[in-house]
Every structure is written in structure tokens, then in C-alpha cells.
Amino acid sequence: MKLLRLGAAGAETPCVLDAEGVARDVSGIVTDISPETIAVLRQSLVNVDLSALPEVAQDGTRIGAPMTQPRNIYCIGLNYSDHAAEAGMDIPLEPILFNKSAATYCAPHDPILHSPKMTKLDWEVELGVVIGRRALNISKEDALDHVLGFCVVNDVSERAWQLDRGGQWAKGKSFPNFCPTGPWIVTPDEVADALALPMWLDVNGQRMQTGNTNTMIFDTATIVSYLSEFMVLEPGDLICTGTPPGVGMGKKPPTYLSIGDEVRLGIEGLGSQSQTVIAIEEQ
Structure with a gap:
């Protein structure tokens, strides 16, 4: 579905x-x-x-977020081997976990909000995983039974806040509209292989990210099982599973988003989304 x-x-x-x-x-x-x-x-x-x-009717009708606001949004950092290489960082031995504020969650075509205090606004196409059943201390073999489905996520990031303000990633990940999600939640029966999904992201029509979930270091089942060791995963919780190479921070020289920029992204079988960067006063 x-x-x-x-x-x-x-x-x-x-x-x-x-x-x-x-x-x-x-x-x-x-x-x-x-x-x-x-x-x-x-x-x-x-x-x-x-x-x-x-x-x-779908023609001309706004596509909202595919569910109401989740209670929790969890994220996995440096989860693509080629992105870790791009960042010049070692492959993690365990999933790197951080949170985004639940208030970042928004519809797939809602604008990306730009604050005057931002200087390094970045993009990240990611595979989102939505929990369908309560999970605590579950095995990797049982993990996918607790997944409602998969979706496209843009893990928007303000790198200066993330990396230059004390190293607490949540600060650079939690501004309003920093988690466009959708257009759909696709149930696992319609996803032939979540471990081999091509993904992409364009900025102003220029391809920035080209990747595939087959370079994920920790796959979906591993991530869900791992998180359930430390916390209860509740229905509707959203997990953003990491991004392939091509983020603005990794460009030479680094390239970041400005007001008026247009971002388009998608994952095969899960649909696509687009956003325009606007000044927060314009919302």
C-alpha cells in the first residue's frame, strides 16, 4: 500500500x-x-x-505529510560508506544516533525555512522508516515485522549549528521544516528490495546526490533492532537512515542553500518531493 x-x-x-x-x-x-x-x-x-x-482528486491538490506528526524522529549519521569517505571520517562501528525535533516534520513540498542566522544550510536525501508496531529489545530477524513502511525524507541541516556550536548535532537538525517527508509511506510488500533503492537529489536542476541504499553500513533491520535495545520505538516513529555522498558540506568548495534555491529529491519506488528555500519571514 x-x-x-x-x-x-x-x-x-x-x-x-x-x-x-x-x-x-x-x-x-x-x-x-x-x-x-x-x-x-x-x-x-x-x-x-x-x-x-x-x-x-489528486490534480492540483496539496500533498500533505503522509501521517500526522510523529512522536519521535531518530536519525542515523554517517550510515553510507561512500558518504563517510566523502566526509573523511572512519566507518562507525555502531550506528551514530541523534534526534531531530518532531516539529521539523512537514509535507514533502513545504518550503525549507531560512533564518538570518543560518550560514551553511545543507540537504540530505534519505530513506525514512516508519515504525508500525511497538518495539523493545527485538532481534534483527524480527525487526521488519515492526516496520509500517518506507518513505523519502530530506534531512535538512544547518551545518554551522551542527558542527561549529559545540558539536551537538540536534541543534543543526531541528529547525522547523527541516524534515520534509513523503509523498507516501510505502508498505514493505511494495518495496522489492529496500537494500537496493536508487536515490537522488538536485539543487536548481543540478544533480548533487546520486546514491543507492546498497552502500548503507547498517541496514534497516539492523537499525531498528539496535535502537530498540536502548528505547521503545512506538508506532509512527520516524527513523532517517542516513545519506549518500553529494551533500553541500562535502563539495569542493562547500556549497550551501540560499533563499530562492529549489531542491528536488526522490527514491525509486517511494516517490519524489521538492522544496523552495524561503526566508522565515515569508512563511
Whole structure:
């Protein structure tokens, strides 16, 4: 399944894409796609005839974030071997964990907000993993049973805040709209191989990142199992699993985003998203 939400901000309609790509309204089953309704949605849609559900027009309709705001957003740093090489850093022996504020979460085409205090605004195309079932101390073999699905994420970063202000990564990762997500959450049955997904990112039409999840150091199952050793993963929690090479910080010379820049990114089978950088006063 592909789960999505369509409509104006704050008034989105929960939908599922059928086999023909038609958006079907599931508001008769759940009030919204949210951490609280994931369990009901998973159970209820198993035997539902999607063609019998109301159609929702997609042309010209805003695509919202594919679920309401998650409780937690976890991120894995330096998780691509080629990105670690780009950064000149050793491959980590264990996943590097940091958090983004849940308030960074936004729709896939919402703007990237630029503060006057930013000097090194950067991009990162990433595979997002959405938890579908509570997980604590689970094995790698059982980890994917706790995953609702996969999505595209742009882990937007302000590098000066991340690296030059005391080394606490959360500071450079947690500004509003720093986590565009979607357009869909794609359930594992529709993802042939999450370990071999091509991904890309363009800035102003120029290809910056070209990568593949096959260079991930720690795969999805490993990450979910590992995190569950230290914390309870709840339905709806979002895990951003790292980025391939080509980030602005790694360019020679480094290249960062400015007001008016346009970012486009995508992952094969998971859709694409785009953002324009705007001054925060313009929101």
C-alpha cells in the first residue's frame, strides 16, 4: 500500500493509492493516518476492496505529510560508506544516533525555512522508516515485522549549528521544516528490495546526490533492532537512515542553500518531493 494525505494543511484527507494509482478516501475507516490509528489501519485494510472507497482528486491538490506528526524522529549519521569517505571520517562501528525535533516534520513540498542566522544550510536525501508496531529489545530477524513502511525524507541541516556550536548535532537538525517527508509511506510488500533503492537529489536542476541504499553500513533491520535495545520505538516513529555522498558540506568548495534555491529529491519506488528555500519571514 501507499499511504498519503491530501488537502489543505490541517484538513488533509487520509488516503490509500490503489493499484491504478487512484487515491481512495479511508476516512470512513480511520479519522486520520496517525501514530494512534496505525494499528487499526493495518488491520482494517487487509480485506478492504479499495475500488469501493471514494476517489479523491489528486490534480492540483496539496500533498500533505503522509501521517500526522510523529512522536519521535531518530536519525542515523554517517550510515553510507561512500558518504563517510566523502566526509573523511572512519566507518562507525555502531550506528551514530541523534534526534531531530518532531516539529521539523512537514509535507514533502513545504518550503525549507531560512533564518538570518543560518550560514551553511545543507540537504540530505534519505530513506525514512516508519515504525508500525511497538518495539523493545527485538532481534534483527524480527525487526521488519515492526516496520509500517518506507518513505523519502530530506534531512535538512544547518551545518554551522551542527558542527561549529559545540558539536551537538540536534541543534543543526531541528529547525522547523527541516524534515520534509513523503509523498507516501510505502508498505514493505511494495518495496522489492529496500537494500537496493536508487536515490537522488538536485539543487536548481543540478544533480548533487546520486546514491543507492546498497552502500548503507547498517541496514534497516539492523537499525531498528539496535535502537530498540536502548528505547521503545512506538508506532509512527520516524527513523532517517542516513545519506549518500553529494551533500553541500562535502563539495569542493562547500556549497550551501540560499533563499530562492529549489531542491528536488526522490527514491525509486517511494516517490519524489521538492522544496523552495524561503526566508522565515515569508512563511
